[in-house]
Amino acid sequence: MADIEAMFHQVVVTQEHRDALRFLWWNNEHMSKPPATYRMKVHLFGGVWSPSCAAFALQRTFQDHGKYLHEEIQKEVPQSEKAVGEKEILLGDKLPTVRALGILWDLKEDELAVQVRIPKKPETKLGLLSMISSIYDPLGFLDPSVIRAKMIFQEDDTSQRAYGVVSYLRMTNAEGAHQISFVCGKAKLAPLKQQTIPRLELCAASGPEWNGSLEEQQMDSRAGPAFLSLDEGQWPRNDLKIQNLTDEDPEVKKETTVLATNVSQGQDILEKLWNRYSSWYRLLKGVAWIKRFLQWLVGKKDGTCHQGNRLLAREVEEARLVVLKCLREKHFSQEIKTLKGTQRVRHGEMSRLETHLGMDGLIRVGGHLTDQKTPILLPREDRLTELIVQEIHATKTGHSGREYTLAALHENYWIPKCRRLLDRVLRTCLEGVHRNDAP
Structure with missing residues (x-):
């Protein structure tokens, strides 16, 4: 195993793509002079494209030069740059067991293993929890054993206390021989609320391919169930006939009857x-x-x-105009009658505003100027008003802040006490949140 130092900087960007990586730089830190323009020749750390480009370059290098790559690397890498404890192994030597990412790797058998040292802890639930947490098992080798310790923290029916899932890789060569390899496993405690076996199996089905409720099974942890080594036609089949379910079955969804009355026929x-x-x-x-x-x-x-x-x-x-008039009739029907009688509205929020009916029949704020210069009055608590604010914030202000959006809104509309509505719209605007969080 090895690591590639500064991997992204080892992969060169093609000539025609370097213009996308231009940047400005002040030579000798003289900020008073115009900056110079540079282009990156290699991929950047932090670029979303860099991992995929570097991985492709690595794979392509191995495809083109993999036959001699191992020997060349051994010659080029100086001894000072090699990993601590590295040693040469002759063909007749016994292959050792090494540690890779916390997992033991038996080079001779090409097997992975987990070494567990149980620390001395008090015989309490807290001590048991500490021992369970000290086991490092990222691939899930020990889940069938560790889950039994976790069961102590729950009291339930034995067959419904946990569920597990394990995934194997099954490869078939040209002669039809099958090779089974362990990929990963996972085990979880069942929810405290009692679940049926089929529902637990559905929970496990959201994981890798082969799964089932956690049961006592004798199997090789490397090769998996014995039937995986057989042809698919010889795999066991479930011939269980589904019986008619009764209304008392816990998996039968209870029907819910909802009675509704239309209180607004018009x-x-x-x-x-x-x-x-x-x-x-x-x-x-x-x-x-x-x-x-x-x-x-x-x-x-x-x-x-x-x-x-x-x-x-x-x-x-x-x-x-049709939609705004409909909104006007819904919220300001009484105010419209007052304004048509050439009287001033003397109650509610409109009493503090200088309002009048425009030539289009909409209520406008700001004296008897032309309709193009006076904003249209909108209700604060209505879904249509929120849609209008969202549209102005997104298209007219380019997802800017509250004050800029408010100024753009007042060019055509007036919403009494609308800052709370603006704050709600800005909080739910994902584009605006991302822009404000950007450095």
């Missing part, structure tokens, strides 16, 4: 529609297509139906 169809969308722009496109379809139904009779498979900007803007 709910607007558009409100049902926008609950199906997670984007403000997609919602507007959906409404625009519905309006296009309705116009087509009307125009089909007199031959004036619209042709084309693309929406016009005018149609999307008309859809926006």
Whole structure:
């Protein structure tokens, strides 16, 4: 076994790809002068592509020069750079057992083993837990034994206390001979809530290929169950016939009856529609297509139906006004009546705002200026309002911070006390979180 020093820097980047690795550098730390532009000739530490490129270069080198690679490495590597304790082994010598990543490797038998030294601990649950934790077994060789010690911490039915899974690699050569190798194993305690055997087997099925509930089985830990060495036609088959389950069986899902009453028969169809969308722009496109379809139904009779498979900007803007008017009727119906009577709203949050009805029928804030310069009033607690804020934050401000998003929002909309809503939108924006966390 060996390690490659500075592995990424040992792999050269092709000439046509080096422009992607440009960087600026001030020579002699003179920051007052213009920086020089350099290009990396080798792969970077921290580059997401570097591991795969280095692994490919290593494999390709072995494919092209593997026949003589071992001898060349032995000649090129100086003795001072070799691992401590390295020694030459002649063909007639007895191969030793070495340690690799905490696992013992028997070179003669080509087998892996785990050495366990049980420390002296008090005969308590805490002492037992300390002994279990001191066993280093990353491949799961000892799981069938260690799991029995873990069972002491639970009291349950013997056949339902734990479940395990083990995976073997089965290779077949050209002559049809099979070789079985242990890959890894895993054992877990069953949940405290009693589970059925089929459900425990389903839990184990989420692991490697061969699995089952933990039982007493006599098998070679290296070769696995004996049937794996046979042809697949000779493997044992489960001829168990599934009987009809009764309602008392714990695996039968109980039916749940839900009774619902529609308390709002006159709910607007558009409100049902926008609950199906997670984007403000997609919602507007959906409404625009519905309006296009309705116009087509009307125009089909007199031959004036619209042709084309693309929406016009005018149609999307008309859809926006339709949705905003629906939102206005849902939250500000009483305020609309007051403003139509040329009176000022004297209650609620609108009493502190200078509001008026715009030419489009929407409530606007900021005096009797043109509709293009006065923002539209929106309710704070509504899903549509949140969709609008998400759209402005993503497309208009490029996932910027709260104050920039608030300024962009006030160009077209006004939401009373909207900072809490903005904070919620920014917290749920994954793109914005990643950008803020970047160095």
